[in-house]
Amino acid sequence: MTDRERASFTAICPDCNERKGTETPNEILGFYRRHRNLTGHDIEWEFVDHESIPTSAANEGLKAIVLELDETFDNGVPLALVTAAMGEQGYSIGETMAELRELRMTGHVWEPKDDHVSAF
Amino acid sequence: MTRWNDGTDRVEAVSPDITDETNALPAEYFTDPNAYEMEKEKIFSRYWVYAGHANCIPETGDFFTRTVGDKQIIVLRDNENDVRAFYNVCAHRGSKIVEDTPMTEPGSMSRIQCPYHLWTYDLDGDLSTTPKSFEEASLNPDLADEEVAKLDDDGNSLLEVSTDRIGPLVFVNFDTDPMPFEEQAGKMATELESLPLGDYQHAARFVSEVECNWKTFGGNYSECDHCQANHQDWIEGIQLDESELEVNDYHWVLHYTHEEDVDDELRIHDEHEAKFYYLWPNFTVNMYGTADGYGTYIIDPIDESRFQLIADYFFETSEMTREELEFVRTSRQLQEEDFELVERQYEGLKSGALAQAQLGPNEHTLHKFHRLAQEAYNA
Ligand code: FES
Ligand SMILES: [Fe+2]
Numbered sequence: 152m153t154d155r156e157r158a159s160f161t162a163i164c165p166d167c168n169e170r171k172g173t174e175t176p177n178e179i180l181g182f183y184r185r186h187r188n189l190t191g192h193d194i195e196w197e198f199v200d201h202e203s204i205p206t207s208a209a210n211e212g213l214k215a216i217v218l219e220l221d222e223t224f225d226n227g228v229p230l231a232l233v234t235a236a237m238g239e240q241g242y243s244i245g246e247t248m249a250e251l252r253e254l255r256m257t258g259h260v261w262e263p264k265d266d267h268v269s270a271f
Numbered sequence: 272m273t274r275w276n277d278g279t280d281r282v283e284a285v286s287p288d289i290t291d292e293t294n295a296l297p298a299e300y301f302t303d304p305n306a307y308e309m310e311k312e313k314i315f316s317r318y319w320v321y322a323g324h325a326n327c328i329p330e331t332g333d334f335f336t337r338t339v340g341d342k343q344i345i346v347l348r349d350n351e352n353d354v355r356a357f358y359n360v361c362a363h364r365g366s367k368i369v370e371d372t373p374m375t376e377p378g379s380m381s382r383i384q385c386p387y388h389l390w391t392y393d394l395d396g397d398l399s400t401t402p403k404s405f406e407e408a409s410l411n412p413d414l415a416d417e418e419v420a421k422l423d424d425d426g427n428s429l430l431e432v433s434t435d436r437i438g439p440l441v442f443v444n445f446d447t448d449p450m451p452f453e454e455q456a457g458k459m460a461t462e463l464e465s466l467p468l469g470d471y472q473h474a475a476r477f478v479s480e481v482e483c484n485w486k487t488f489g490g491n492y493s494e495c496d497h498c499q500a501n502h503q504d505w506i507e508g509i510q511l512d513e514s515e516l517e518v519n520d521y522h523w524v525l526h527y528t529h530e531e532d533v534d535d536e537l538r539i540h541d542e543h544e545a546k547f548y549y550l551w552p553n554f555t556v557n558m559y560g561t562a563d564g565y566g567t568y569i570i571d572p573i574d575e576s577r578f579q580l581i582a583d584y585f586f587e588t589s590e591m592t593r594e595e596l597e598f599v600r601t602s603r604q605l606q607e608e609d610f611e612l613v614e615r616q617y618e619g620l621k622s623g624a625l626a627q628a629q630l631g632p633n634e635h636t637l638h639k640f641h642r643l644a645q646e647a648y649n650a
Pocket of ligand 1: 361362363364365366385386387388389390
């Protein structure tokens with residue numbers, strides 16, 4: 152078994168099948184950004200260590216998901232977990248990031264620290 | 272003799288003679304975060320590094336970005352049809368100008384405009400226009416409009432980075448006084464320039480992240496002693512005993528002969544021979560014997576313990592035929608096999624047990640690689 156297979160968080164590029172496994176969720180974001188910078192491809196979540204994501208948030212809007220996750224974190228939700236929760240609803244990381252940007256630009260969501268988000 | 276970190280042995284510089292016991296780069300240069308910090312300066316800012324393929328930006332104003340270490344450049348086609356490179360940094364107050372734009376999805380612009388205060392540059396990097404607020408002092412009670420100096424276009428142009436080419440392959444050098452490109456690319460440039468590389472189009476790019484130091488993969492690419500044991504499918508048609516490893520100043524070439532060949536009409540290089548060029552520090556050109564096309568690898572470090580392999584494939588057209596697709600799949604398989612090997616090697620290296628490895632007599636290509644690293648560190 153390789154590192155990739157036993158990782159807690161894995162994401163995949165559907166265009167070129169490149170898969171990335173990490174131990175912390177936000178490392179997936181780094182992968183997403185680097186991969187997109189070089190190929191323009193979007194990335195999808197494949198597997199998330201389920202304890203990190205409450206499933207009750209299913210089928211709510213993005214802001215509701217940030218609000219819900221925010222209750223379990225002190226200083227903002229790791230951004231990648233938000234994309235993972237949205238991934239459960241079929242959104243790619245790129246799609247969630249675009250929607251999140253929209254929410255930030257309209258003042259609904261902010262970053263208490265880098266790559267961590269809170270809503271109000 | 273291998274040198275272990277067992278409290279007795281110490282490492283030494285890579286010896287010029289491959290038969291000496293200290294013929295490898297000390298292991299710490301593969302695992303120490305400071306080593307990569309140093310390499311950003313001493314290697315990636317001083318030697319020529321591959322930026323991308325000119326065919327991807329055929330029209331005036333076409334561009335892509337390329338990030339090398341902490342530096343990002345815009346590589347673009349100017350009005351004279353030349354390919355030039357500029358730091359992606361505005362001359363006004365240093366804003367990043369264009370978004371990250373991969374070579375595979377190039378952008379296009381008629382002028383280079385910074386989104387911050389709209390300073391605008393021509394495609395040759397010269398400042399062409401600034402908004403009125405930079406020509407008039409209407410908000411500054413201490414200055415009259417006439418006192419405002421006109422910004423000189425030349426003096427406020429973008430910072431250009433030296434470029435050179437091997438056919439369609441574009442290289443950049445961040446040094447203000449770079450070594451001549453010919454010195455680094457030497458015979459490799461002459462050989463490749465005799466081939467119609469520009470007639471081929473970009474067809475596929477695969478980017479993989481691998482958990483090891485970039486030099487670990489560079490070393491693996493540079494020898495095929497591991498092939499027999501690890502690339503069963505690939506070596507089938509290859510005559511490994513007839514292969515040759517050639518060492519030059521800044522590049523080395525692995526020649527392989529193979530049984531099968533592509534159609535005589537459809538071949539850009541010699542019969543029965545595949546050539547794999549490694550150009551210091553982190554670029555390879557793969558002239559496959561069994562497909563009419565070629566590939567390139569960029570072995571791009573992310574940090575000391577991770578790199579990205581950027582694998583590009585070029586064929587007659589950008590639409591791949593079924594055979595080409597199959598060929599690329601085999602190539603991807605080879606990469607995955609190698610990734611396992613280098614990640615495994617890196618796990619070993621990270622344990623800190625090994626102080627300085629020991630290269631075999633036929634690993635002279637690797638020896639060259641380690642010597643060049645050493646030379647760069649000491650420069
Ligand atoms: S920083 Fe670019 S226009 Fe001001
Ligand atoms: Fe290999």
